[in-house]
Amino acid sequence: MKEGLFPPPVEMTLDQCIKCNICTSVCPVSAVTDLFPGPKYAAPQAGRFRQPGQPNPDASVDYCDGCRVCNLACPTGVKIAEMNARARAVMVEQGAFNLVLRLRNNLLARPELLGKAARPIAPAANYLLNLPAARLLADKVFGVAREAPLPAFSSDTFTAWFKNHARRAPALPGRKVVYFHGCSTQYYERRIGVAAVQVLEHLGFEVIVPRQNCCGLPLLSNGEFAAARRYHRSNVANLVEFARAGIPIVGTSTSCTLTLKEEAPELLDMHDEDSALVAKSTYDFNEFLLLLHAEGLLNLELASVNLRLLYHIPCQYRAHRLGHLGSELLGLIPGLEIRESEVSCCGIAGTYGYKSEKYAISMAIGAPLFEKARQFGGPLVVCDSETCRWQITHGAHLPAIHPVELLAAAYGYPPLDALAEILKGATEPTAFS
Amino acid sequence: MIIETEALVIGGGATGTGVVRDLAMRGFKAVLVEKGDLTRGTTGRYHGLLHSGGRYVVRDPQAARECIAENRILRQIMPQCIEDTGGFFVLTEHDDPDYAPQFLAGCRTVGIPVEELSIAQMLREEPLLNPRIARCFRVPDGSADSFLAAELNAVSAQEHGARILNYHKVAALLRADDRIVGALCEDLVGAETVEIRAEIVVNACGAWAGKIARLAGLEAPVIPGKGTMLALNHRIVNTVINRCKFPSDGDILVPAHTVAVIGTTDVKVADPDHFAIEPWEVELMLDEGEKLVPGFKQMRVLRAWAGVRPLYQDASVDDTRDVTRAFVLLDHEQRDQTPGMITITGGKWTTYRKMAEATVDLVCQKLRSPRSCRTHLEVLPDAPGGAPKARSVHSSLTAGHRLAEVEQDQSYGKLICECELVTEADAVRAILLGSAKTIDDLRRDLRIGMGPCQGGFCTYRVAGLLHRLQNRPVEQTNLALRDFLQERWKGLLPILWGQQLRQERLDELIYLSILNADHLPGPRSGPLTPELYSPPDIPGAPPAADALPSDCQEFKTARPPIFSTFAKPAEDQPPPLDVLVIGAGLAGLTAAWVAARRGLRVRLIAKGWGALYWQPGCIDVLGYNPNDREALISAPVQALPDLLRANPQHPYALAGLDRLERSLAAFSALCQSAGYPFSGSLEQNWLLPTALGAQRPTALAPETMIAGDLTASKPALIVGFAGFADFYPELIADNLSHQGVPARGLWLSLPEVARRRFVNALTLANLFDDPRFVESVAEELLRQISKKSDFQPERIGFPAVLGLDNPRRALEQLEISLGLPVFEIPTLPPSIPGMRLCRLLVNAIHNSGGKVYNGLQAVCAERENGKITGVWSEAAARKTLHRARSYCLASGGLLGGGFFAAHNGLVSEQVFNLPVAAPASRHGWLNREFLSGKGHPIFHSGLRVNRDLQPLSSDGQVFYENLHILGGALDGFDPIRERSLEGVGLASGFLAGELL
Missing domain, CATH: 1.10.1060.10 (Alpha-helical ferredoxin)
Known part of the structure; x- marks a missing residue:
């Protein structure tokens, strides 16, 4: 057409x-x-x-x-x-969902609110959220599936780390980038933001982390459009000045970047100039690095990572309609062998798999992927999207990481958490480490 | 047969059914005859507008008064037929502003409630309306279901003792002296003559009233005024929209059920049975629609049809719009000194009840039996078993009520007409309890076939149900199927372009490639076969549009600007890919596989999955001679040299027969190694049964299908699954038996299927991948076979759903358990055998290091010095660039979406903007018969190429040396008519893969 x-x-x-x-x-x-x-x-x-x-x-x-x-x-x-x-x-x-369901959906759809509330008491919150009795209660009363994989709150936020971190490579002229960290990096998986900043700074970028809030995707997928509109408007207001200055906005959460690029403006009919400019200036992390590569600007001095890993491309990544850039990017790392899962959906779909009435469906959708991951034999699965990672870990009992963690490791930065365990001895030193 | 009655009503439209109800309610014995189905005439062919009367307030206040009075009554007596949409009269920039005050004054005089809305409010309610509209008035218009209303009038009449005889055509009026005393009718279904004696005959034939009167040598001066209408694919407005001006052409837009109807023209025609929809009428509707709704011309038009208004006039008036729209009652005793007959005509649907009342008042007078009318007091009854829409009597009709019902019943898995949400239970009830004789009659009861696919999926299903329930000779079912396909085609012909043309090509794939409906046994037409519209007068063909390739600056400038600040332009680097293939049909996948196998860096991008998901999953090389499509080809190897001599541009001629053979061999080897072997050769076509029971010629078939070969006449048992609506064993078996292969049909009821609410081919295929399910199928089948001692099958046919992952295992397991050969019969899309092939090829590409990405729609190319330097694909927020050494265009033709055929007659190739060889004018695109052996010229369109598959300009120059064209986009053949779709895909894909 x-x-x-x-x-x-x-x-x-x-x-x-x-x-x-x-x-x-x-x-x-x-x-x-x-x-x-x-x-x-x-x-x-x-x-x-x-x-x-x-x-x-x-x-x-x-x-x-x-x-x-x-x-x-x-x-x-x-x-x-x-x-x-x-x-x-x-x-x-039109009120098709009762108040309890609305409340449940609104809670699930506000990771930022949860994060802000729980972070100061992270250990207690994590303890509470993993208590079987508490989960049973949440299941029965609120309809939050008691088996579903809730992530653990970090005791410190990404932005707190960012303010205090020390840059290791010099910034090059004209290289500035905005990092959109998203809620999961901020409150649950700080290590991904750390790796992203390390890689960008390693490539000579000055990384800017402006004021930002949840992209609003969980609200969009729960039909809470009014709240999602407020979130998106606020993000656009915070980001548009950088877009105007020609500074790319890069995110490691593929769902957040898709929301900024397309989902929010399209679903909410927000076609104003500022929204469009922010959308056009937003890049997924892999996309950004591969565009640099196409321009000959990517540093290819990468240490080998001698691993054979299963990579699962999230649905939200496919929806960028860019191809499977995660495996293309990881293909640049010597020694690293990536096999794609070739399975469509892990089943979690953001907040879908957390709902009592949908948990079983979610697990049935993910079953072929879990089976594939188990057959592949680990040691971990690579996947760009946070909730997919948590679902894979829940369903296949394997840790899951973001591609940027492997890239940071290949640039010589010490890995954290699951990757650190597995990489003991799998990397070779480079000039940068 | 002789029937005696007090009153005979001729005509089964709104007026006739209204009259017969009124007669019956007043206690008269009454019979109604109609030459077709009820509402087959004008009532079933109007836009469905319940007039407020606003349209007539200035010119014809009497008609306006009748309208508003009846509008109020009809809302009371038939709430199940009327959607209270309300209506707007809008003053556009094209309309005379002085009309508005006259309109307002007229409404007030006549008593029509009217209020003026602000334009902002109008746009809030109807956001697609033209914001340049100057004024907007709200009136109580509505949207009416005229099919249902007539049917319910008939039902009510029957409840009061009347008889309704459809398919009874009046052959003569009976006379006794000067008096009309009845009519002689032909029963078109029972093929007998019926004499109906009546004290009074009511001629309620609308535009046909003159024809009936002439049978008695009388005159009823009724002019048939043709009005053409277009239906858009969905409701673009929810309010009736009228132009605020003197009534004219194309000035009404009515939301009716799921569509929006724009109407009408008004053209005097000589004969209400023979008229054409003229191209100018279609253009006029589009132009007028554009004035109301900007973008209207780009929207998908579903169908065009024309009704004939009955316009009464005594003196000759040139413009039929100047004739009164009030109704006329003719007393032939007074006018012509011929007692025994009265004629009621003129008027409009909205006033049908009033017309009936006046008519029956006169009948009372004639029969000297004054009785008072009650039709305005009693609510119409519910339809017995018929229309699903009638279930919600007394509740107000909304557009979404049908969806709400299906959602509430969770009957979404039982739909046979998916577009209009008609369930199998609805259809069964209508077939068993209603009076439908044809599938088109069922359409009027149920709305089947009225949605976007225009019968593409439901015609097969309804034919299967009809055959199952009515147990009639299979030739009759075949005829009913063909008649309905043709009936749908009739209304599509004037509006086929764009997406509706693509839809039609898919429907053609279903009825030709999959079902072979053009080679079913039985006659090609019968007494109930619908008449065609006459061919239109075609004005001089417009000149062929210039379709030379042009650069796509728009996308070039859409390059991410951010990277222009960086130093190195991408063009300096060698392309990261060797080959970019566009399109994921058989041709594209084959090319990508062959190229990847040669070690090239290959990426395949596609907007979505391709035609493999629809095709039967065999390799058709050549099934029918393109010049004589009745001639079935049994040995392609013998027919091909002749074909290539006659058509040196045919893709097979370009690829060469040896390459065709090599591609078949390589394909067979791949399938063999993937554990899904194919069998066959160019020496001998298989003749495989279709899901209609026709014979389908194909060169290579998966081993799961070959036991079905009909060159052997071994008796076959055909097995369907209760709950699966895409396969009808009796229909298949009866057609096979008719062609010399003894066959029986059998339905299996299995608990594993019965507990599913939603059963499609994929549901069954997933079940068949589980050996335990296969076991239970075999057990139940053996139990059933043992009960049928009179039939000894030697092979067993199933729908092609025997597993997606491991069909061979299921096949072997069944054959061992049953002790008989088993075969699959492909049915409606999605095609499980096609999906197996798609997955097999995608795996082969991945295993050779290639990439296959779907969801990436190629939209434009960059070119330099006679070469393609990059292809842009659509992506979130911006386009993305793919650079390769060479490019393959395998996005198909009109079916695959590689071409777009626009309303202006221009066929364009969508990525490289290559010139498409196509008929110069839209009027030369299509044949009047859907199943015409000649096929439709538009589907021969394609891109001209040389032997290296490089695209050529009209003077034979290569456009781009590193671009190759394959598959359905190639010129010079109609792959669906000649059954060569897969063969050409394989051969050209193979050639391209080797050339790269």
């Missing part, structure tokens, strides 16, 4: 559907549950029956996990996952 509007607005893309069923045949959710009738039914078909201002006729669309596997398989360009997300937002708006 080059004719007319390009790209076409979300709901108008239902006109592209030729009913061919490809989406239904790739949907990881409808493959494991009858509660979701598949993408064709939920989006282009049901879309012809949904009308603004009329009572919302939906129920099953809430079981879409938003993975976008359908979008990528669709040969005609129907924005299926986006239509589903917007239909869910209408359900929320």
Whole structure:
């Protein structure tokens, strides 16, 4: 559809559907549950029956996990996952979910709020959140699945580390970059932000970490559009001056970068100039490094990392529509052998797998991946997205890391946590270490 | 047969059914005859507008008064048929501003509630309306279901003792002296003559009233006024939109169920049975629609149709719009001194009840039996077993009510018409309890086939259900299927371009490549076969548009600006890839596999998955002679040299027959090594059964299918699964038996399937990957076979769902357990055998080090000095660039989405903007018959190439030396008609892979 509007607005893309069923045949959710009738039914078909201002006729669309596997398989360009997300937002708006579910969804969808509240008492909070009795209670009362993998709060935030860290390589003129850390790096997995800053500084960039808040994706995928709009507006306000100055915004959380680039403006109809400029200036970490590489600007003096690892590309990464850049980037590290999982979705889909009514579905979706990871035999799995990593660890009982951790290690920076254990003896010293 | 009655009503539209209800409610014995199905005439072909009367307030206040009065009554008596959308009258920049005050004054005089809205409020309610609209008035218009309303009138009449006879065509009116005393009818279904004697005959034939009157030598001066309408694929508005001006063409936009209808033209025609939809009418609707909704012309049009208004006039008036829209009752006793008949005509749907009331008042007078009307007091009943939409009687209709019902019942897994959300249970009820004779009748009951795919998926399913439930001769089912496909085609012809044309090509793939419906046994037409619209008058063809390639500056400048600040331009570096393949069909995957196997760095990008997901999963090389498509080719190796001599541009001629053979051999070797062996050769086509029971010629078939070969006449048992709507064993078996292969159909009910709410081919394939399920299938089947001692099958056919991961294991397990050869029969998309092939090839590419990325839509190319230097693909927030040494375009033609055929007649290639060889004008694109043996010229469109598959300009120059074209994008053949889709994909993919 080059004719007319390009790209076409979300709901108008239902006109592209030729009913061919490809989406239904790739949907990881409808493959494991009858509660979701598949993408064709939920989006282009049901879309012809949904009308603004009329009572919302939906129920099953809430079981879409938003993975976008359908979008990528669709040969005609129907924005299926986006239509589903917007239909869910209408359900929320029209009160299809009771107050307890709304409360639960809002809590799950606000990692930042949770992080801010829990960080000062991180050890106690972690203890409490792992108490079987507490989880049972949360399950019964709030509908938060008691088995689902809750991450542990870090005792210190990423930004606290960033303020005090010492730069090891000199900054080069004209190289400035904004780092969007996201909630998981800030409150749960500080090590990923550390590795990202190390790599960027190693490449001569001055790293700027401006004021920022949650990207709002968990709210978007829970249909809480009003709150998501506030979050996105605030991020755009904080980031736009850097975008105007031509400074790229780079993130290690592939979901956050996708939200800044596309999900928030598209789902919320925020097509103002500032949102568009921030979107255009935002890069996924791997994408940014490979673009540097294409310009001949990536430092290729990498130590070998003698490991054979399984890499799982998250659905949110595929949705950037850039190809499998994680494995391409890691392919630059000598000694490192990367095999792709070639499995679609891990099942967690952000907050989906945390919900009691969806936990079993989530685990069934992830089963082929867990099986693959177990067969592959570890020692760890590489994956760009935080909730996917937690789900893989939960389902396959293997630690999971972000590609940037391997890259930082190859540039000679001491790895942390799981990678540190495994890399004992697997790297060779380089000129930089 | 002789029927005696008091009143005979001729015509089964809104008026006729309204009259017969009124008669019956007043206690008269009444019979209604209709030559087709109810509402087959004008009632079933109008836009569904419940007038407030606003349209007529200035020119025809009498008509306006009738409208508002009846509007109020109909909302009371048929809430299940009326959606309270409300209506706007909008004053656009094209309309005379002086009309607005006249309109307002008129509304007030007539008593139509009207309020003016601010433009901001109008846009809040209808955001797609033109923001340049100057004024907007709200009136109580509505959207009505005229099919359902007529049916419910008929049901109500029957409840009050009337008889309704559809498919009864009046052949003559009976006379006794000067008096009309009844009619002689032909029963088109029962093929007998029925004499109906009546004290009074009511001619309620609308635009056909003149024709009926003439049977008695009388005159009813009714002009058929043709009105053409277009339906858009979805409801772009939720309010009826009228232009605030004197009634004219294309000035009404009505939201009706799932679509929005724009209408109409108004053209005097000589004969209500024979008229054409003219191209100018379609253009006019689009132009007028654009004035109301900017972007209208780019939206997907689903269908065009025309109805004929009955316009009464005594003197000759040139413009039919000047004729009154109020109704007319003709008393032939007074007018023509011929008692026994009255004619009711003129008017409009909104006033049908009032017309019936006036008619029956006159009947009372004629029969000297004054009885008072009650049709405005009693609510219409619910449909018996028929229309699903009638379930919610007394609740107000909303666009979403059907979805809400399906969601509530969780019946989404049982849909047979997915577009309009019609369940199998709805269809079964309508078939068993209703009066439908054809699939088109079922459409009027259920809305099947009225959505985007226009019968693509549901026609097969409904034919299967009909055959199963009605147990009629299989030729009749075949005819019903073909008639419905043709009926849908009729309304598509005037509007096929863009996405609807692509849809139609997919439908063609389903009915030709998968089902072979053009070679089913039985007659090609019957007494119930719908008439075609007449061919339109085609104006001089517009000149062929200039389609030379141009640079795509827009995307070039879209390069991430941020990197321009860095030192080194990317162009200085060697491309990171050897080959970029665009498209994930068989051709693209084959090229990528062959190239990757040669050690090249290969990336394949595709917008989504390709046609493999739809194809039957065999390798068709050549099935029918392109010049004589009735001639089945049994030995491609003999037919191919002739074909290539006759068509040296055919892709096989470019690839060469030896390469075709080598590609088949390499493909077979790959499949063998992947544990999914294929069998066959160019020496002899297999004749495999389709899911309709037709014979499908194919060169290579997976081993899971070859036991079905119909060159052997061994008796076959065809097994379907209860709950799986894409496979009908009786229909297949009866067609096979008809062609000399004794066969029986059998349904298996299995608990593992029955407990699933949602059963599609993939559900079953996943089940078949589990040996325990295969075991339970075999056990249940053996139990069933042992019960049928009168039939000894020698082979057993299943739908092609015997596992996605390990079909061979399931096949072997079944064959061992059953002691008989087992075969698969491909059915509707998604095709499990096609998915197996796709996965097999993707794995082969990955194993050779290549990459396959879907979701990456190539949108533009960069070029320099006769070479392609990069291809941009669409991505989040910006485009992304792929650079390679050479490029393969395998994005298919119109089916694959590689081409876009625009409304203006221009067919364009979507990535490199190469000129497509296509008919010069849109009017030459299509044949009047869907299953025409000649095929449709538009589907021959393609890119001209040389023997290295490089694209050529019209003077034979190579456009880009490092670009190769493969598969469905190639010129000079119609792969679906001649059944060469996969063969060309393989051969050209193989050639490209070797050339790179």
